[in-house]
Amino acid sequence: MVGAGSVAAATMVGCSMPASPAAVAPPTTTFTDADILNFALNLEYLEAEFYLRAATGSGLQASDTTPGSASPYQTIGSVTVGSAAIVAGTTTAQAEILNEIAFEEENHVRFLRSALGSAAVPRPAIDLSFFGPLAVAAGITTAATGTGSFNPFSSFDYFLVGSFIFEDVGVTAYSGAAPLISAAGVASGYLTAAAGILAVEAYHAAYVRTSLTGRAITAGSATAYPYITAANQVAALRATLTVGNSAAPSTMGSVETALLLPTSTSSPSSIVACSPTNAVGFARSVNQVLHIVYGSPTVGVKSGGFFPNGVNSIFATTTA
């Protein structure tokens, strides 16, 4: 399921980028605005389940997972909970931030469902135990389950790494999707909505990256704060999952920015994931997003990783 390949060395800082990293190749199938919003909805279901459980121990209400009457997908997928539970050991301030993020992701699910109306897809099957195998593939741990396995709910620092898996991806997914919205969709406000959700995902990503960086600075070194290294290993894994696929090699290259640990007041941090050439945020194609959430670099894959039955989408199968 997940490629067990070697972890790329942390050499992503300053990697050269194409001149226009923001443009992505569109999907090759014919699609509608509803298909775009539904693709985003699948990702929001995943994020909402993760953050709601991290904050409350429970996931989405049933009424927020049902299919629209016109959707070709009529089965609500179950959630494999794995170790998902209220994050252990948080301070009051940290718990309040978890509450905020969970609230916002739940709002995004509700917004997209409302916007899509009868076209809304139901929640697909979601596997929150995938964090374990993912961490092994990233080289963070050697055990996929049980003792020594990666559990993003076991502490606030582990939660930050777990969140890191999603947040930059969410930003890039919306960035890649925005230009695909039709002119009619733009007039109807879908583009403005998508841009507004993109911004919120970027606020979230900044929160996660700032927290990881700040806590590493306080600890003094990556040795003292291995979570920053773990996050960079996640980024490296994402890069290997999405680069050089055989059918149509990505023209994007790596769209990751490693987390730096600044050592003086005059050395830069790297809170923002963006092109080192022009500081424009990255965008990912539908395929690149799927490779990450399925945990597979393979073309022709239609399920896996966080989505054991695939996403409820016409884009469900990787084509590049």
Place this chain on the structure above:
Amino acid sequence: MIVKSRRKMLTLGGAALAGMMFGAPTKARAATAFTDNDILNFALNLEYLEANFYYQAAFGTTINVANAASTAAGAPLIALSATVGTAGNINVPAVGGSKVPFSTITVGSYAVETAVEEGKHVQLLMSALGPLAVAQPAINISASAGGAFPTLATAAGIPGGSGFSPYANDSAFLVGAYVFEDVGVTAYHGAASLLTSAANLSTAAGIMGVEAYHAGLVRTTINYLDPNLTGIGSYTNLISALRAKLALAGLLGTSPGTYDASPDDYGLANTSVSLAGGSNVTATAIVDAPASESIAFARNTTQVLNIVTGGGAVNGTTVVSPATGVFFPQGLNGLFK
């Protein structure tokens, strides 16, 4: 590869989306027709402002003068060479500002990173616009008496506002940064649906994302340093209230766009929310978005102008153009001013 044009009419899947109830995107207030370049030039004015602020704070220089610190950080040296603009308001070096004596690695490193990124944004927009790029207008980022920052701080009601300098220390710098970042998000968000080329939209979306990262960084850090909101945390609420007031005035009595309900700016005050139907719990406001949908706000150009000029874009329900004041003493260059 062929990029599908946004302008291609695609069917919306029958009646499935017929019930959509989105409001139309907010149109800019300019009476004349505008192009993508006019929008990008509006953004360039704002990027000139941000870049000069961060360069001063991080390096102690303006964007057009390299020094050892800016060079070491890889911050672009920007030649003030654009020619489009109002006579007397062309390529005027920014006034005011100085290097912050950072005491924490955290805040110092953020300033350096942000300065480099904003410099690259200026560079990108100037390059994309070529000979059509607007020149840098007169910019005031001064903390001296009567300067932009004390003026704004006083208007916001920040204690000791008349003496406020974002260059004084780490905390003050974060407050200064707070002034800009959420505004950048709302400006790009408001412009998104007005751009006609997919390439420009991709770029604008990418820059907006970065501004949101910056806003998230600043808000996260202020929240961390002042979680009880008794100091700089409380200032965010004052600044946001001022911006919301200026933005509301910028609507000139018309209805706001879909993502611009009043107030359209939240500081770091905690909120009370229900999660998945449960009892209410306390939540932070790291994200500047309304609780109704958690989608970031969008503003039109008059609203943004009114904020950055401290009320210079409106007089009652009448547009004032060119808008001047606070950060732009002689107004912006380009169509939207």
